[in-house]
Amino acid sequence: MNNILQLKGQFHKRRNTQSFGPVNLPKDAKVSAKHVNELRKQLEGVKKYWESTPVIKGALVSAHYQRIVPKSNRLQFLLGEKGKHPNDAIRGAKFVDELSAGNHMRKKHVFTYFVSLDTLQKTINYLEKCEEVIKRFYNNEISDIDTENMNKGQYDDSIMKKNPFLKTVVDVFFVERFQIDRAPKEAKESSIVTIYKTGVETIELLSKLGIEMINAKMINETTLRLDKGEIEILHNNAPYLIAMQVRDFSKVVIDDLEQTEEENTITIDSPQSEPTVGVIDTQFDERVYFHEWVEYHRKVDDIIELGSEDYFHGTSVSSIIVDGPRFNPKLEDGCGRFKVRHFGVATAGGFSSFTILKLIRDIVASNRDIKVWNLSLGSAMEINPNFISPEAAELDRIQCEYDVIFVVAGTNRGPKNSESIKIGAPADSLNSIVVNSVDFDGKPASYTRIGPVLSFFYKPDICYYGGDKSERITVCEPLGMAKVCGTSFAAPWITRKMAYLIHIVGLSREVAKALIIDSAAGWNRQDGIKYSMGYGIVPKNIQDIIHSTDDEIRFIMNGTIDEYETYTYNIPVPQDMNAYPFFAKATLAYFPSCDRDQGVDYTSTEMDLHFGRIMEKNGKATIKAIDYNKQAEEGIQKIYEEYARKLYRKWDNVKHISEALKDNARPRKVYGSGMWGISIKTKERLLPRAGRGLQFGLVITLKEMNGINRIDEFIKLCMLKGWLVTSIDIQNQIDVYSKAEEEIEFE
Template sequence: MNEILSIKGKFDHISNRSRPGSPKLPNGAKVSSKKLQKLIYDLQRMEQYWKKHKEIPGMLISVFYIKIAAKSNRISGFFSKSKASNEKIVGAKFGPDNKGKDRHIITYNVNAEDVQDSIKHASNAINILENQFGNEIDYKTFNDDKTINKLDFNSFDISRTMFKKIIVDAWFVEKFDIDESTVSGSDYRIVTFYNTGREIKHVLKNIGININNDQMLDEQTVRLSENDLKLLDERAPYLTAMSADDLSKYTSADFGIKDSFQNKTVPAPTTEPVVGVIDTPFDTNVYFSDWVDYEDRIDPNIPRETSDGNHGTCVDSIIVDGPSLNPELDDGCGRFRIKHFGVALSSSRTSSFTLIKKIESIIRENQDIKVWNISLGSETEVNKNFISAEGAALDKLQVEYNVIFVVSATNKRADESENKRIGAPADSINSIVVGAVDKDNNVPSYSRKGGVLSFFIKPDISCFGGDTNGYMKVVDSYGQIDDRGTSFSAAWITRKLAYLIEVIGLSREVAKALIIDSAYGWGVLPKNHNYIGNGIVPRNIKDILETQNDEIRFVIQGISDKWNTYNYNLPIPTDKDNKYPFFARATMCYFSKCTRAQGVDYTNTELDLYLGRIKDNGNVDSINENHQSDLTDTHISEEDARNNFRKWDTVKHINQTVKASARPKKVYKNPMWGINVKSKDRLGHNNRKNIPFGIVVTLKEMNGENRIDDFIQRLNLRGWIVSKIDVQERINVYNQAEQDIEWE
């Protein structure tokens, strides 16, 4: 077996020197004066609507696009008075078009001048179409610069650039309208409002709703009562971007587990790593209680039942002593200490608002803990158009405090729908969300269906969680029992992640990439990925930290600081014919700032991975034939980019298919391979700066030869710092670092 290599080298950074070309209509497109007139009518109707609603300083107008729109396809002529239209976006969601396919509905916060200016430009564009093109222009004529440049735009009181922008906008936009949301309910709800440029407390006061700071989750999200919700629906339904029930039941599924009580003992803890657990209460009477530092954060006035501590105690039993309870599942990671925070009861509903506040304070007060387990899952399904408040809170905390959450993918009861979607916070994008498989690696009976915001893969990965054909042994308040669920599969992944970060010393980005890469392997995305994610993680940590003799695996860290972060100095070994005899795959992970109010356009930053030979034109010939950043290639649709290249996802996996008939690849003039990480900033707020990423690369020799020594030698000659991830050596370093030093 080969050990994984950690390599360190310099990444360079360059800004994007290219500038957007002249607006173009896609093939087959044509725009008529009739279409422009309809859009003008929509805007005039919006003017009249907002003259009746003076609660906010501007206007909230939703643009209904004809498809899922890339940033480059969104309006740039309409609403562009004073600053770019894209900077005025305050929300986005998916809605069906007239054929039932998803399309963007994007809400803009604009003012009267924006609307009047847009009407003026559209009217002038109509004059050009009527006078020069017989009321309609097709893509061939429009994209012919010679034809367009002959026009005297001054006589039509519009610039050539604005004319082209308005025409392209008109093709991609179906209509302008008000997108109202109903929020009434019989209980408290958490409501997120569009950013209107005015403090939400003042806006709500104008419609008769008074709130205090204790009701605010963030600047745009508020907890409202039933009466306040009715007022909001009656007077200003257009203010609501999204809403969700505040009271949720966070439970494990009721599986009818059986008792198999046994007395057990465990050695006293010493210097083992500490993992954070946020769950139901912990029963301090269990045999491993010395390993758990417990804090109760639940209101003491809430009535409790003995069973309220079962779930949290069971999760802890796996993290502390899972291999002793289940020898056949021994992962080689040893034992872990736990700092456990009880925040919810299984027997009663919990306020999502209160839960989020508790989690925020726990992470803020315990910044020494880097790996956190949350196996609380809401029974309520996540929304298709926005991330839950709980999931968004976890994503924000991971960016702010350099921590990572392992989250269970939630369970369904036996009497629930076969296709029930996952519940909060399993829609957290930055977290590792864990599904389960049974002993035969099949989807268990309690699994809920993942997939978040139409294309994010959740759960991320899966491992054994038990089912009726083979339970898992855990410990609750009554002793050792047999149980099953994603909470227990998440506990096993928590152990592996904590081992990689705390003992081996890897960054969270690299550790997450290693876990996901180990599940994916050389295969393709599983057909049942909505239930098991990218694949099943190997049980033993050695299978993650070692490779076969014919494989070379190395990890590399970097920081994205500009549009292109790159290194063109990877000396991949060649064979006797001076060709590359390798299949390649790579997994990259990073943690993105996110904006919940943006709805389906949730992640602020896109990092796109390119790995491969360096072509004679200087570009990386990426192993997955990704051409998104090739400026001469414009045929990749936004929908295809998201589905095929995981655009806007914080996990990128690219790979070549291992085939017996494959032949070694030729060497270009530049004999090196390169890594490119291209960044995109969705909102234009410099979110692409200083983003750490971790990449795991695996090379598989086509003829079964072990070429790792050759690779190490080449790396050293090219100035790379190379070290083997020797597990025993890393354990020794960890143990020495944790020893108490007595000063004389």
């Protein structure tokens, strides 16, 4: 087997030099005076409502678009506050499924804006003038040809100046209608509610409605816990304020347990310098044989009386992380043992999302030495297609702020659920690694739940062996050994692997996550329309993750985003008879900041990956991407947002691109420079340059078509081109880690 290589060298940076051209309607587009008139009347109705309902200092208005739109096709002019872009007024985003003009169901974007009444009136005035111009000068309908002629000087500005008119027409084209959206009545019990940001403080706003708040109920400035009576008041008096709502008390789906056996006498050595993993779960029983390896902290209120059932789940999870391979020899992973710092935050019966949200941040902030956290608690309720759960959003924020990673169980379907159901919170966390379960035949387990998240994001990320009724996982519980199955017992095996990669091998969390996903995908990725297995099953043994086969060259790279484009055009791939005899694949992972208030447009930063051969086109060097990605290429017709997301995973924080293995494949043509290149183009949803300084991890694999080992040739070529090449020798890494953990005694 070949060692993985680490390439270090200079990535080049480039600012975005592309400038926006003149404002025009899209090709073949038309806007009618009738449509402008309809939008104006809708906004007049919205304004009249808010003038008679002065609960907030302004107006909430939802713009329903014709399709899923990119940032550039959102409102660019209408609803813009003085001196600000309309994007600054967005308070939420969601998808709705509606009939299109061709009578087909189509997913469409809906954005909710908060603006002043003056801005609303100003927008109405623009629409009124725009309608008059179209009626008088364009026979009730304006086309893309007309807007092109305007930019050539053919325009009568007696009614409306050219620039605001063109911007109004383009905005009108993409918007289907304006209206006030109201949240449907859902939960009738305690709920976690997020209200739209308006010009009034949340406590003051709710007190106007008769809901007295105390700070203890607040999660952040707009998210809070309300009881049944308060929910009723809010729905009856101001349903337009509710951006998101989920029930607070989540029932834990208990994993399937088989009869418990008497524990044989088992001993274990005392812990030494092994890495420590964090576990957030139900309680831990300190009577088990491996108790010396676990530092236990009870985090439920002392007034809660704990029963024996409250210790089963948490103790079982920690037993796998500490010593799982001992009683599951088929799952021997070569990772050794790990110490655990176990935080008991829940009981077997369920948990309050509000309480968990408060606890997790404090736990992580107080234990900064822990880099990998296992969270095998999950809700029985399905995720919402239009917003991230509060628990997942908090995990995503924590991972951005504290440079940690969570491994999260994909949640289980209960025995009474015969139909396929969506995963439950917090398995919708995008920055976490979400793990589903397969049986020992490699098929989705009988209790499997599915993604996607927000109608788009691939979740789960991967899957692993969690047992099923035919063959289960063995764990240690308070009463002895037990046979179990569930995603709760698949996730800890991945936690072990992540801890090994980060602590022992010394990889960044970005590279470690990319490597786990890349190893699961292999050359036959499993992600697809079923959303049950993620990218595939992670190999059992860590050696199969940190090595590649003899006919493969696998190398990793780290980097930081400082400008619009981060690139290198200097990767020398070995040639044979002036051709590249390789298949290629690449996996990119990063941890973007996320904004739950943005609904379906949740991730704030997009990294657009291009990887392939360098060729010359129109006098410029360009990358011929292995997945034919042409996003952001100059001179290329724009790709619809809907297809960019589907084909190139736009806005997803994991990018995996791969060529298919073919028996009759021919070696790839060598272009002029004889080099391959990587380009990562970065886009921001909200604030420009907000994602600067963001780290990324990249794993690239080249597979020789004829089974020849060309890794030595690749190393020499890379060194010739100035790359610092390090072969990751695991024994050497173990020695380095052990030496670093030694306690030095000074005489």
